[in-house]
Structure formats: structure tokens, C-alpha cells
Amino acid sequence: MSHQKLKQDVLRANLAIVQAGLVKLTWGNASGADRAAGVMAIKPSGVPYEKLSPDDMVVLSLKDGQIVEGKARPSSDTPTHLHLYQNFESINGIVHTHSMYGTIFAQAMREIPCFGTTHADNFHGTIPCTRPLAAEEIQGEYELNTGKVVVETFRTKKIDPANVPGVVLASHAPFAWGSTIDKAVENAIVLEFAAEMALHSLALNPNLRAIPQVLLDKHFLRKHGPGAYYGQSK
């Protein structure tokens, strides 16, 4: 049996997003990549969370998506995950859920502006919303095209996915990611919390603007990069 650590990490992340209240029924999946081994692992499609064991995780080649290990059919969203790993080289974990408030922004087709330091601690600016997919993109390779529109969004808006580790997909739901799979889980939690607060902040102050760049920089950079001083020294 190979890729044991990766499969355990991916299972733990799938259970963590349920535990964090981000998942209804089976709407959610987490994956992880092992760049050195050239593979990703993801949960199987439509299997109840309480029945999952590490060996149910499906391992695929990062290069071409061929299944390397695992008997089950992988999550139907696998082509989206694969495309993100192939195009966002700094990420090693991806979480997709239909968490309530992230999904509400997705349904309303609105980006999530940074209204406070909670958001700024994990996302260095606005969490973008993709454009809606065109009819032919939906009828064609839908899940692959979902990945493509995320990459397009970050390239068009010149956003580094390492600094803004998440997106909302128009009419669909959020994706979050991170340099590790645990960071991806954390970013999915923060995206949901920031979305819920943003919704109510806008209700309380409909003219609310994003926080100034200097405060955004301060909070993101006190946790990330060479000048970070939050937490215990490593």
C-alpha cells in the first residue's frame, strides 16, 4: 500500500469539513497533492462520510488524471481539482463545499470584499466570483471547465492564488485551497465565516467599502511571509 500518509491526510480533511459544519449531505470533498510523487488523492463520489476509510480515497496521476490506486469512482468534481493542481503550482490541498454563506455569495454572483481583519488574516483581498459558464461549457466537460474558469478568473484579475486561496463559482459554491491540505481546510472555514459576516455587514451598512490596503497588508503579512510575528516561532 502506497500513499498512505496522503490518503490519511485527505480522509482527515474530509472529516474536518463535516465537523466544521461546512457540509450538508454529501456536498463536499477535499483532496491533497503529493507533488514529489506526482499524485493527488480525493474522496470517492457520493459515499456517506461516516463510512470512509483511508483506503477508500482514490489516488490519481497529477499529470493525466489516470487512477493510480483505489477501487471506487472518484468524486465527480475530480477534473476541477486536477485542473487547479495543474495550474496553481503553490497549492497542495483543495476543499470544495456548499457551505451556506459562501454558496449564497456564489448564488448571488457576488465577490466577497474584505470588510475586516478576520478576512484579511487569511485572504489578501477580495475573494473573486467567477463569470457564469457558457451553455457549451456546461454541456461539455463541465467539471473541467469549472476548473478552467477559476484559473481564468485569477489570471484575468491578476490575483496570486497563494495570497487569495479561494473563489466562489457563479450559481454554484465555493472552492478553497492552501499550501497544505490543513491550510485548505482552514481557508474554507475562514471563507465561510467571512462570507456570513460580509452579508450582515452589508445589511447594516449598504455603502460599506473594503478595508484600506494598509490594514489588509498589516493583517495578512503579520501571519504570512518573512515578517510574520503571529503564533510561536518555529
Added chain:
Amino acid sequence: MSHQKLKQDVLRANLAIVQAGLVKLTWGNASGADRAAGVMAIKPSGVPYEKLSPDDMVVLSLKDGQIVEGKARPSSDTPTHLHLYQNFESINGIVHTHSMYGTIFAQAMREIPCFGTTHADNFHGTIPCTRPLAAEEIQGEYELNTGKVVVETFRTKKIDPANVPGVVLASHAPFAWGSTIDKAVENAIVLEFAAEMALHSLALNPNLRAIPQVLLDKHFLRKHGPGAYYGQSK
């Protein structure tokens, strides 16, 4: 003792809707039909959930509503359930709750538009709202007339109840159903979740329109029908 499996399934569904947070006090009931045996089973009226056992379920004839088995008085909503089984031949489970957000749409007398893929996965379009009952319908056979207005709504709007397995009753609350009783429970959960997200999506974007037909088809049909590819192959 006959109909044991049906009674166990119905009890399990009644407990599942409580567990899912859809039920306040005793506002909720689930029933199941055994078409081959010509019967339905439903929980008794106004009995606390924690005291129910399978043999408390009341079994009635699908043809005429006569009690076949069981000593308790059936749920006061039984005539509604019976009428739905008699007119919607594809359904074998029905769930009625006063779940908060489904009930809010019912009270506001508004249908629940499909604003995203979460809704589209289980409901192939708008979840309709019935017209209000007339005074004589309320004063007459109220619960039967409740069933009749649901059937009328689906016939008038030309909606197939197999594709849109739920409704909100004006000034009252939601009903959901399914091809099995477990599917009915799942659809009741999705209706509530979709309703809560729709309310807030409208708050965030008051001009929001339903998703395009092509996306609706994609999500519903990847889970239902001959082209389905979600979940593990059977």
C-alpha cells in the same frame, strides 16, 4: 404482525427529520407507502417522538384510507398524505414539517426559485407555492383539500412531482416526497437548505434570477435518470 418493514422505515424517517433539525415540538410527520400491499403507514397524531415504536405507526388502505393496523389515531394530516399517494403515482414517501425557512417561504406565499446547483441537484426547477385555500375549503375537509391544492398546483403548472419533489403550502409549511421514504427525507432537508440560501441570496441580490435551464439540466440529470454519473455505479 404485518407491514413490519414499512412501519420501521416510517419510524426511522420520523426520527430522521427530528435529527436533521426540521421539527419543532410535534410539527412534523413522515409516511411511507407499500404500493404492492396497497397500504401507507404514518405516525400517530401529537405523540412525542421519543416515545414512538414501530408498532405505534398506523397503517391505512391506500384505496379508501381505512385503518388496517394500529390502535392510535393517525396524524391529523393523514388525508393530505393519502391524497398525494393516490394522485402522484411515482412517490412512496412523504415528509411534512414546519422547518423554518421552508415555512418562511410558505408564510410569505412565495415559490422557491432555483438559484444554484444545490437546489438543482434534487429539484429540477422552481419549488412552487400553492394558492391560498378558500374559506369553504378550510371550513370543509381541510386536510383533504390541502392535498387537493397541491395536486392542482402541479397539474396547473405542468410540473412532474417526480422531478420537483416538494411544495410550500401558502400560509402553512412545506411538504416533500420521493420515490422512497429515504429520498423524501433527503428532499425535505434539501428544500429547507435551498430555502434558507434563497432567502439570503435575494437579500444580497434583490434582482436575482433563476439559473439557466442548461445548468439546471446538467445538475439534476447528472444525479437522476439514465445519464447519471454521480455516486458509485450500482
Added chain:
Amino acid sequence: MSHQKLKQDVLRANLAIVQAGLVKLTWGNASGADRAAGVMAIKPSGVPYEKLSPDDMVVLSLKDGQIVEGKARPSSDTPTHLHLYQNFESINGIVHTHSMYGTIFAQAMREIPCFGTTHADNFHGTIPCTRPLAAEEIQGEYELNTGKVVVETFRTKKIDPANVPGVVLASHAPFAWGSTIDKAVENAIVLEFAAEMALHSLALNPNLRAIPQVLLDKHFLRKHGPGAYYGQSK
């Protein structure tokens, strides 16, 4: 030791409102009356719920409020409870909480209209909001005057407290009551649930009107009075 059953019932009700999520910190109290014995019992003031035993309940004369049994100081809201028992002869249990949505209507100084059958099952019409107390009423016997403004509200609006077993106090919070202390707890739960749904129903449909009288009558009277047919026959 006398009044044991009353004290046990009152303790159980005080714990039930905590269990139902209606109480923050120590904002909540339940009382019960024994009309034959001429007494009421209420929880002591400001004592944490987890430390209460039946003998901590304070028993007072319904006639003059003199303490009959108990060493602790009774709830500071005792004069309100006493005045309601003295003036609403059909009630034998009272629950006061700062439950979130009932309190929101109180703060907004708005009555809670009957927008659906959930409300109608327990409250036969609008749950009224009192007028604000005048400065001298606040500076004088505040808690007694709180009881007086409730009684005034029901007399002025010609509402029978047996049919509408609750009120919201302007700028304060709800009171609910019932023919038994368990009914009072149930009515406090329904008031809160109806208030939360009313708030969101109004957000979804700002022009929403109360349900028609015929539907209100149908739902209230199928649970109350000689024609009731909900639940098991007695």
C-alpha cells in the same frame, strides 16, 4: 415540606426553557400557581440554573405576595408574575425569557402578526406589544407596573389571555403563559419560533398581511376547545 409537586414542576420548567435555548445567562424565569392552595412558586433571583434544586424555589401567597416557603430572595420579576396570576384567572404557569427573536420584536416595539399556521396552532391571533412604560412607572414599582401594562394591553385590545398566551414588553422581552406550567413553556417556545419566522417572512414579503380569520380559527380550534381533533383522544 409542602408544595413539593409545585416546586418540582417549577424547577422542571426553569430547566426546560434553558434546554429549549430560550435563556442566555440568567435571563429567564418560570413560575407556577396552585390556585387551590392559594400560592405561586418561582425560581430565586440570579442563581445559576445548574445549581437549582426544588427546595430553592420560593413559594409566595397569591393574595398578597408574602413568602410562604423558601430561604432565597425570589426572582426580581416576581411582582410581574404575581400581578398576572391575580388578573388572568385562567393561567397557572408563566415563563419570562429574553429569547432572541421575541426580544427583537420587543426592542423594535412591534406586535407579532399571525403569518401562518404554526403561530395559529398556539396563539389565536396577533401577539401584542405593550406601550412603553412612562418614566414614573419605571422609577416607581417597575416590576409591578410591568405586570399592570400587560393586563392593560389585553383589556384595551379586548384579547382573552387564554387564547393569546403571550406578549412582548416594549424595549424589554416576551412573557408567555398557559393553563398549566408545561403549556406556558410550550407557548414560550412557539412565540420564539413564530417571531423568528415572522421577522424573515417580513423581509421576504414586506407587505405581508396576517392570515385570514377562517384559517386562524381552523388551526387554533382543531387543537383547543370542544371541537379539537388533534392528538390522541383522552
Added chain:
Amino acid sequence: MSHQKLKQDVLRANLAIVQAGLVKLTWGNASGADRAAGVMAIKPSGVPYEKLSPDDMVVLSLKDGQIVEGKARPSSDTPTHLHLYQNFESINGIVHTHSMYGTIFAQAMREIPCFGTTHADNFHGTIPCTRPLAAEEIQGEYELNTGKVVVETFRTKKIDPANVPGVVLASHAPFAWGSTIDKAVENAIVLEFAAEMALHSLALNPNLRAIPQVLLDKHFLRKHGPGAYYGQSK
């Protein structure tokens, strides 16, 4: 080992704010002061709550902030806490969280008006919102300047921090405090509850005004000061 009681109290408060649902991830910290010993204790920075023991708490001099005891790096918000203890002499406990509704008012840059007696029981008037920090205040000693803007807010508005034991920091989140660390925790809970109710009260009644001074005085003073009559006599 010294300061054991202080460290135990501070740990208990840090766990209590998690238990009360005020903390997401590691966004929250509680501290306590021992004025006689001239020290404060605070939790370490970025350590998961479930791993904390009393000896992880960091003890610092109230005079100059030098670490007196403890091996970990203290919370990055320590300079804010220290400045508040140095300037608000009546307080001996401070709680900072990103609790949802307090943070929403902070993000919307709005003060929390007193809309009812729940708020008035613990806060004798409006909970103020600070001005935004200037760019140089953010780029300079950010956490110290956060403390300074709180002190400035209370001095400019002539509010006694003993009577209004909390604040929301523009674009950031709430701080609450108290004469003891347990009171600080209680005030953090009340601030959050009052904020959630205020948001919805404003939605229900957009023209809502703060309660009159006489009602504010009545509720605050029946719990605080020489005329208090709430709770058991001491």
C-alpha cells in the same frame, strides 16, 4: 511557581469564551490582571485552545510589559491589553474575540445602540465604535495603537469604562472587559447577544432609537451600585 490563581483564572476564561461560541479558530484571547502583584497574564499566541494548560499562560509586568513568567510568546494582541490595563484602572479582566455580530458592527463601523433591557443590564449606554486607525498607526506599533484608540474613544466621548465595559474596533472586532475576569467574559457574551439583537431590531424597525435614559438607568442600576436589588444579598 507563582501567580497560579491568576493563570488558572485566565485559562478558564480563555476556555469559557470558546465554550460560549465566541471564538473561531484561534481568534480570541482573554487576560487578567493582579493589580497588587503588578502583573497581567494572557494566553500564548496562536496555540490551539485544547492544548493549553495554566503554565502556558504568559505573565507580564503591568508597568512595562516585560515577561515575568512563561516560555511561550504571548498573544500578538498583548500590547492592546496592557495599554487598557494601564489606562482603565477599574478593570481586571479583558476579552477579545471575533464573535460574529460584534465583528459585524465593527466591520460596518457602527456603534451598538442600547435597544433594550438586555443590553442595559450590563452596558450603561451605547457601545462605541472607534475611529479607523490612520495608515501610520497601522504601520507603526499597531497593537499598541489599537489600545490607544480605545482609550481615546472613551475619553473623547466621556464614557466611564466601568459603566460601558466594551467597544468595537473599526474594521476589526470587539473587546470587552470587567472588574473581574469572569465579568469580562460575561460582558463579551452580552455584547455579542446585544449586537445580534440590535442588527435584527434595526432590520425590523429601521428608525429605531435607543431606549430612554430612565429605563437604561433602572436596569443598569438594579444590578450595579449601592441600590442593586438583583440576585441574592451578599
